Amino acid sequence: MSDTQFSRRVRKAVRSIPEGRVASYGIVADVAGHPGAARAVGAVLSALDPDQGVPWWRVVGSGGRITTSRLRHTAQVQRSLLEDEGVEFDRDGRIPWRRFGWEGPDG
DNA sequence: CTCTTGACCCGAA
């Protein structure tokens, strides 16, 4: 994957997400200092190397919905990883934002 | 520089 300043900022932002919590792509973009770049955040995560120590599974779509690639089994893996950390899903497959959502270093 | 491509997001039917 490319190692641009943007991708480095994104990886750093994702690493700052506490265990057992989740953040949306939009929040990550915000924390990374690139507000509105939610879509580009997804591009960075899609090209992650396995050994970079980036907890990509803690990033979900807005509203606590998993939006990982539809052509892949990644969604199942992501859900398992999250559940291993204590993150719960409702019967619609969504994560209650009130309890597990992370708004950034402050909130 | 222009054009295309997405692990996105939000408001309007």
Added chain:
DNA sequence: CTTCGGGCCAAGA
């Protein structure tokens, strides 16, 4: 609840 459309941004061809 679902579908559509327009807007968003960074990367690569």
